[in-house]
Amino acid sequence: VNLTVKCPYCNKLDSKVLDKRETEEAEATRRRRECLSCSKRFTTYERIEMVDLVVVKKDGRREVFDRLKVRSGIMKACEKRPVSTDQIEKAVDEIESFVRAMDSTEVPSTAVGELVINKLKALDKVAYIRFASVYRDFADVEAFQKEVSKLLKK
Numbered sequence: 245v246n247l248t249v250k251c252p253y254c255n256k257l258d259s260k261v262l263d264k265r266e267t268e269e270a271e272a273t274r275r276r277r278e279c280l281s282c283s284k285r286f287t288t289y290e291r292i293e294m295v296d297l298v299v300v301k302k303d304g305r306r307e308v309f310d311r312l313k314v315r316s317g318i319m320k321a322c323e324k325r326p327v328s329t330d331q332i333e334k335a336v337d338e339i340e341s342f343v344r345a346m347d348s349t350e351v352p353s354t355a356v357g358e359l360v361i362n363k364l365k366a367l368d369k370v371a372y373i374r375f376a377s378v379y380r381d382f383a384d385v386e387a388f389q390k391e392v393s394k395l396l397k398k
């Protein structure tokens with residue numbers, strides 16, 4: 245079961261592979277699949293170098309890692325802050341390569357979030373606080389307040 249393949253009929257992510265064939269160029273793998281939800285059959289061509297990375301959310305939902313999402317989260321946090329587009333782009337690059345270097349093709353969303361938090365911490369304290377306050381759990385509130393009061397003292 246490849247979780248990153250969506251059924252073209254019902255958009256569900258669960259399908260089983262019926263057969264698998266290398267294409268002539270051997271650059272892509274052709275897979276005949278059957279959707280586990282609606283039972284319709286469809287074919288996918290998967291390029292070998294395109295290993296999809298799956299982000300597992302807190303509620304167990306899975307979605308394909310999307311660097312645009314990471315970037316928009318960072319941009320939102322950096323709104324009206326002295327952080328350049330280049331800096332943001334570089335941070336996204338570093339986060340993406342770090343995540344892709346992990347052993348697993350499934351990464352918890354919390355791990356991605358923490359990477360963003362660490363990047364923002366180095367880039368801009370206000371952006372960091374903004375992102376962390378939205379992102380982190382209530383359990384971290386104490387640590388978070390410590391951060392804020394540290395900043396206010398400066």
Ligand SMILES: [Zn+2]
Pocket residue numbers: 251252253254255256279280281282283284
């Ligand atoms: Zn389906």
